Amino acid sequence: MLTSKRSDRALPTFISLLVIGVLLMTFDVRLQGGGVVGVLRSGTQTIVAPLQRLSSYVVSPVASALDSLSNVASLQEQNATLSAQLAESQAALVAVQDQLAKLQLLEQIYDLETDEDALGRTIANVIGAVDAALIIDKGTRDGVLAGQPVIDTNGYVVGTVKSASIGSATILPIIATREGLTVLVGSQTGTLVSRAFSSELGLEMDLDVFDAREPVLAGDRVLTSAASTDYPAGLPVGEVLADASPESTSLTTTVRPFVDPAALRFVVVLAWPPDPVTAATDDTLPEVTTTTVDGAETSTTATTIQEDG
């Protein structure tokens, strides 16, 4: 029952907690997520992750059903578009398979060694989300470490691992990171910056090319650059939304990332860089494997980590 009695200690307690809160925020900024803050994060994740995983098994179908209901109209339209794209992709696949067969034949003839993809991959379920961050059900036990790049099952860039505990990890998508991402558009290197810290919130990002030599066109693909220290080179990030020409020596345009983090159910964590010594010069494009998800989520939680030979 309600009581009209008020404690005089409420105000001092409130002020004390506010001060503690601001101090914690300052510590977090100063420590940049490391040190005690990192330990606290991984400790909390370790405790809560099993409950989140359990809850995810129950609520995932409910969440998917409710999300689908809200998107019925657009889903029909998307279905038609995807069917057309599938037909085109199947035709392209047949052509690529022909080329692969020829390539293998030539490799056999000339006795060439194939360049095996050395990147380990961990496929993980997205079991939750807090703010823009995603929580996955794989952690340090599965080889997931803070700083590793994350892609979706189509190979598109999602973001990086912000923190990892034994059984779970937090993914920070590129659209919510403060740091710019070094990318490649055509032959030009630019920086992709999130709009999370501007007044225009949305999925789009800003692309700045400071040494622009040629215009970029709408539809141009944006890839990760070899100059990036966070991602392997050549991963698709997004596409340019509007044409832009160099003004003086710089160029600015808008890019829409291929991945909407809110719609993700599975992600792939890359064990990259495979070797810190070679990381700086690594320009390999990881072979992207397509993961088929046929309803049952448990069938896709297998972890595949290949040791770097």
Add this chain to the structure above:
Amino acid sequence: MRSRTVLVIGVIVLIAVVIQTTLFGRLRIVTPDVVMLVGMLLALTRVRPEAVLAVAFVSGLIMDLLGASLIGTRAVVYTTVAYVAIRTRERAELGRVTIAVWAGLLTLVGITLLIVVGTLFGQARLVGGDAVSVMILVPLANLALAALLAPPFVRLVDRDRTALRYP
């Protein structure tokens, strides 16, 4: 507080955190902030105000630790909302509708504070992509949830079956 009350509140906060980060973290249409709501509804119980503030702070801190935002951001906001709830709880006594409106308005205050504090500390995406729709949808969802859950919540925490019964 009795140990049973502490246990009940602990379990409620844990359930709220798990539901918020799993079910409501993935839905786009129904997006309440149940962890913030727990702090508000605790203000309607017999739990001491300083304990209510502490619970709000800790639950906000847990949310901060689970996400990628600065530690302390939600803790500060939830504590502030709980404090305003303690100071205004007499206005919610009139009935189920007033409790719902009270919770909705407090949530609006909380979301606004989140945006302000988040922007000040470079965490503008704290509330998600579209700040305007979040400022409308989250208070509405909390309003509806408060109308449904406030009476059973207070009865459960206070162990008083007569609590919040309106004619």
